[in-house]
Amino acid sequence: MFGLSADLIDVRRVFTHVEEIHHEFGPVAEAPLVRGAIAAVLRNPYAGQYQTNIVPMMEALNPLGVQLAQQLCQAMGVAPDAIQGYGKGAIVGAAGELEHGALWHVPGGYAMRELLGWKGDRAAYTAGQGGVSSGQPGNALSIVPSTKKVGPPGAALDVPLTHINASYVRSHFDAIEVRVPGAPRADEIVLILAMSTGARVHARVGGLAAQDISQWNGLR
Amino acid sequence: MPGWVVWPPKTSANGMDCAETALENNMTAQIRKIVVQVDELLQEGGKAVTPPTRRALAMAVIANPYAARFSDNLDELIAIGEELGGLLGARCVKALGIKPADAHSYGKAAIVGEAGELEHAAALLHPKLGAPLRMAVSKGAALVPSAKKQGTLGTAIDVPLGHKDAAFVRSHFDAMEARISDAPRANEILVAVVVTDSGRPHPRVGGLQVHEIVGQDGLR
Numbered sequence: 139m140f141g142l143s144a145d146l147i148d149v150r151r152v153f154t155h156v157e158e159i160h161h162e163f164g165p166v167a168e169a170p171l172v173r174g175a176i177a178a179v180l181r182n183p184y185a186g187q188y189q190t191n192i193v194p195m196m197e198a199l200n201p202l203g204v205q206l207a208q209q210l211c212q213a214m215g216v217a218p219d220a221i222q223g224y225g226k227g228a229i230v231g232a233a234g235e236l237e238h239g240a241l242w243h244v245p246g247g248y249a250m251r252e253l254l255g256w257k258g259d260r261a262a263y264t265a266g267q268g269g270v271s272s273g274q275p276g277n278a279l280s281i282v283p284s285t286k287k288v289g290p291p292g293a294a295l296d297v298p299l300t301h302i303n304a305s306y307v308r309s310h311f312d313a314i315e316v317r318v319p320g321a322p323r324a325d326e327i328v329l330i331l332a333m334s335t336g337a338r339v340h341a342r343v344g345g346l347a348a349q350d351i352s353q354w355n356g357l358r
Numbered sequence: 359m360p361g362w363v364v365w366p367p368k369t370s371a372n373g374m375d376c377a378e379t380a381l382e383n384n385m386t387a388q389i390r391k392i393v394v395q396v397d398e399l400l401q402e403g404g405k406a407v408t409p410p411t412r413r414a415l416a417m418a419v420i421a422n423p424y425a426a427r428f429s430d431n432l433d434e435l436i437a438i439g440e441e442l443g444g445l446l447g448a449r450c451v452k453a454l455g456i457k458p459a460d461a462h463s464y465g466k467a468a469i470v471g472e473a474g475e476l477e478h479a480a481a482l483l484h485p486k487l488g489a490p491l492r493m494a495v496s497k498g499a500a501l502v503p504s505a506k507k508q509g510t511l512g513t514a515i516d517v518p519l520g521h522k523d524a525a526f527v528r529s530h531f532d533a534m535e536a537r538i539s540d541a542p543r544a545n546e547i548l549v550a551v552v553v554t555d556s557g558r559p560h561p562r563v564g565g566l567q568v569h570e571i572v573g574q575d576g577l578r
Contacts, residue, residue, distance in 0.1 A: 149400055150399070150400055150401045150402070151397070151398065151399050151400060151401075152396075152398045152400070153395065153396070153397050153398070154394075154395060154396045154453075155393065155394075155395045156393070156394045156395075156453075157391055157392065157393040157394075158391060158392045158393075159390070159391045160389055160390055160391060160392075161390055162390065163390075170391075170392075213394075213396065213453070294539070315539040317537070318397075319397075319534075319535040
């Protein structure tokens with residue numbers, strides 16, 4: 139599906155970044171924390187002009203979201219059920235607007251959530267209406283935290299990470315710096331998904347712990 | 359469809375295969391983190407790249423055993439260099455999902471934190487890193503191009519690349535930028551190895567071609 143295309147989705151480059159953190163000057167982790175990010179560099183079809191209706195691209199990005207989520211898991215060498223934290227982001231090239239980066243919220247977020255076991259009603263969420271349920275309704279209940287910016291080639295974006303089932307889990311508040319040397323060019327966008335397999339390597343500032351999640355509302 | 363197959367496919371929960379885990383458990387190097395990146399280019403200059411070019415970068419952040427002291431003997435770093443040549447070379451090949459013989463070019467680099475000397479990078483890179491790296495990519499008659507510098511957290515180094523069997527192959531002269539946002543700390547060293555399965559995306563400046571390689575003297 140990647141390659142030259144007259145379609146809205148025209149991917150030039152795919153960049154993956156996977157890190158294993160063994161320690162940060164404290165006790166060495168038994169299994170290293172694995173954090174990863176995948177960035178697709180694609181043509182911004184709305185660059186260089188103000189266009190009122192940009193929503194068609196949001197829908198067109200869905201397959202890319204699914205593919206990037208799967209490829210990131212593969213690059214991290216873990217199964218989807220090993221993922222405990224996630225985030226997403228976008229860097230828009232100089233001829234675009236911040237709003238173009240916002241096109242990634244729905245296709246990026248829900249692709250990753252569905253891969254990780256989310257069972258909600260995607261159409262309702264796309265329309266901006268959340269769902270309410272009791273018990274643990276699948277996984278990936280939390281909103282996917284995000285950052286976006288307009289930037290030059292090689293711009294760095296700090297992509298936030300939070301626990302996939304409860305945003306308030308303090309041990310999993312984290313961020314991963316993502317930067318693609320040479321991208322985005324002025325007429326490009328870099329779309330990013332990020333995942334991690336656990337808490338910060340020496341997490342010890344209290345707060346809600348992952349094993350104490352009880353409300354299953356994506357928050358606590 | 360692009361997307362790398364994890365190779366070899368046998369992996370444990372943290373994504374490392376058993377031989378790799380054993381290797382890493384027995385290492386002299388004190389590794390704080392390992393970062394692996396893959397850069398896949400599908401089009402350049404408005405023209406499809408077929409097959410896409412792919413470059414893998416593997417970096418290790420290690421404690422510098424000679425930080426903040428002068429030592430005539432740098433044997434510990436020489437031994438660590440030998441370990442890292444095999445480890446990082448294998449990580450690159452695995453991230454590309456290729457057989458060792460399908461590697462095209464390689465390069466190496468190191469960034470020494472402020473409490474170390476440039477000579478520490480030389481000890482890591484030159485005496486013993488090459489042989490196990492060549493095992494990881496099979497053959498490797500050519501010199502492994504290198505770069506070194508002193509730096510701090512987030513310092514970038516451009517890892518020079520050349521064809522692994524014939525240094526004069528012009529289509530494979532390239533470089534890949536290596537950088538870790540939180541390394542090297544003053545008493546650390548960042549060691550980087552790059553392996554590719556291709557040359558530049560659309561090489562057209564002549565010189566020795568891949569099909570003309572003799573592969574005996576490492577030059578032509």
